[in-house]
Amino acid sequence: MKVGVVFPQTETSEDPGALREFVESIEQLGYAHVVLYDHVLGAAADRPGGWRGPYSEKDPFHEVFVTLGFMAAITHQLELVTEVLVLPHRQTALVAKQAAEVDLLSGGRLRLGVGIGWNRVEYEALGEEFTTRGRRVEEQVEVIRRLLAEPVVDFQGAFHSIPLAGLNPLPGRRIPIWMGGSTEPAKRRLARIADGWMMNTPTEADPQAALVEVLGYVEAAGRDPKDFGVEVRFAVSEDLKETAAALSEWHELGISHATINTLNSGLAWPAGHIEVLRKFAGIYQED
Numbered sequence: 182m183k184v185g186v187v188f189p190q191t192e193t194s195e196d197p198g199a200l201r202e203f204v205e206s207i208e209q210l211g212y213a214h215v216v217l218y219d220h221v222l223g224a225a226a227d228r229p230g231g232w233r234g235p236y237s238e239k240d241p242f243h244e245v246f247v248t249l250g251f252m253a254a255i256t257h258q259l260e261l262v263t264e265v266l267v268l269p270h271r272q273t274a275l276v277a278k279q280a281a282e283v284d285l286l287s288g289g290r291l292r293l294g295v296g297i298g299w300n301r302v303e304y305e306a307l308g309e310e311f312t313t314r315g316r317r318v319e320e321q322v323e324v325i326r327r328l329l330a331e332p333v334v335d336f337q338g339a340f341h342s343i344p345l346a347g348l349n350p351l352p353g354r355r356i357p358i359w360m361g362g363s364t365e366p367a368k369r370r371l372a373r374i375a376d377g378w379m380m381n382t383p384t385e386a387d388p389q390a391a392l393v394e395v396l397g398y399v400e401a402a403g404r405d406p407k408d409f410g411v412e413v414r415f416a417v418s419e420d421l422k423e424t425a426a427a428l429s430e431w432h433e434l435g436i437s438h439a440t441i442n443t444l445n446s447g448l449a450w451p452a453g454h455i456e457v458l459r460k461f462a463g464i465y466q467e468d
Contacts (some may be wrong), residue, residue, distance in 0.1 A: 182432045184465065185214030186458060187262065187414065187442040188248075191240040192450050200243075203451040204252050204259070210462045214260035214292070216414075216440055217250065219267050224302040224339035234300060242359045246279040253287035261290050264412075264440070265361040269314035270307050273321045273341060277328040277348060284352040294379050295322065296361035313340075315366065315462070322358055322374050329356055346406050359410065377410025377437070388413065389440030392434065412438035417457055419447060425465045 186207045207215060228247035236242075249261045261283065268276065284291040297314040298304070304311040320338045327334050328348050336343040360371035361379040367389075371378055378395050385391040396406040408447065413431050418425050424441070431439055441461060443454045 182428075182436055183213035183260075183438045185216060185262070185438065185440045186212050186427065187210050187440055187444060188215050188217045188265075189442075189444045189448075189450065189454055190218045190238065190242050191222075192444060192448070192454075193241060193243065194450055195241075199451045200248075200251070201255055204456045206451075207458060208256050208259045209431050210439075210459055211466065212458070212462065213257070214262050214438070214440070216262040216264035216294070217248060218242070219245045219263060219265065219373035220300070220303065222268060222306050223265075224300065228302070232302075232328075235301075236241050246283060249291070250286065253283060253290065256287075256290075260292055261287055262292045262294055264294040264414075265359075266294060267300075268295040268321050269297055270304065270309055270316045271310065273324045273344075274328060274343070274348075276321075277325045280325070280356055281329060281348055281350065281352045284354070285350060289352070291343060292357050292359060293325075294359040294361060296379075297367070315370070316340075319370060319374060322360075325358065326355075337455060338369055357410075359412070368395050369398050371395075372404070372409075373402045375409075377412065379412045380414065382413045382415055389434070392436075410437040412436070413441060414440045414442055416442045416444070417461060421457070421461050421464050424461060428465055 193429050220236055220242045223236055223240055224232045226232045226237045230256060245266060252261055273443045280293050297318050301311050317340050320340050324336060324341050329352055333345055333347040335345050357376040359377040359379050359455060360375035361381060362368050362371050363381055363384050372395055382388045399406045399409045413436055415427055428439055443457055448454045449455060
């Protein structure tokens with residue numbers, strides 16, 4: 182099982198030196214990957230009708246592809262992961278182009294995690310349709326895979342028209358596309374078309390039951406669950422040995438990836454996050 186780290190988007194700063202310190206530190210500590218949450222715009226809390234979302238315009242979010250490009254230049258082995266990129270926010274061909282570039286310039290270290298998002302305000306501001314996002318994301322994944330693999334693509338779908346055009350340069354490998362999702366339709370969709378599932382573990386009433394559910398959907402889709410990745414995510418507790426024990430439980434279940442989240446723990450950026458991750462690495466690596 183590969184163990185990685187959540188990049189604490191909403192607790193970071195504008196200082197590129199601090200970002201460098203955090204990313205270089207987690208690679209040196211032996212973590213396998215870093216994942217980035219995605220939001221382009223924050224809705225103002227005092228907007229008409231109010232705002233009840235978990236994030237507002239006061240929460241910082243570094244743009245994921247630009248930040249991954251920065252991280253690619255200062256790391257050597259760390260897998261670079263979007264978890265998740267809100268794909269229907271964006272032009273599909275542009276996402277394919279950006280993904281190809283990050284993968285090429287990092288030496289094949291991108292894992293593209295995508296989802297449909299929940300923020301209607303953000304969709305409206307970006308000029309995208311909220312209600313069709315589920316159907317659109319499925320076609321987007323198909324289009325991205327073709328653009329990343331074929332020199333020239335001829336595609337006509339419900340949401341995309343590509344009249345004999347292609348990316349150059351191509352990444353030279355099949356970039357893994359994973360998906361997030363907590364609803365039954367989303368889980369059935371990702372079981373059919375994704376390379377893996379990024380479980381939003383805290384939102385699942387019974388994460389282990391959710392795992393069984395999704396692997397059942399994978400099998401029902403005619404796919405081998407052994408070829409399907411699953412990533413769980415959980416927050417560090419005050420007792421890091423408890424967190425390490427939870428990690429071991431998932432390891433025994435055959436999970437391919439686990440990601441540690443230090444957000445909302447009252448830690449200073451970046452030193453506090455790095456110190457907790459250093460202590461945790463010492464505990465779980467001993468086990």
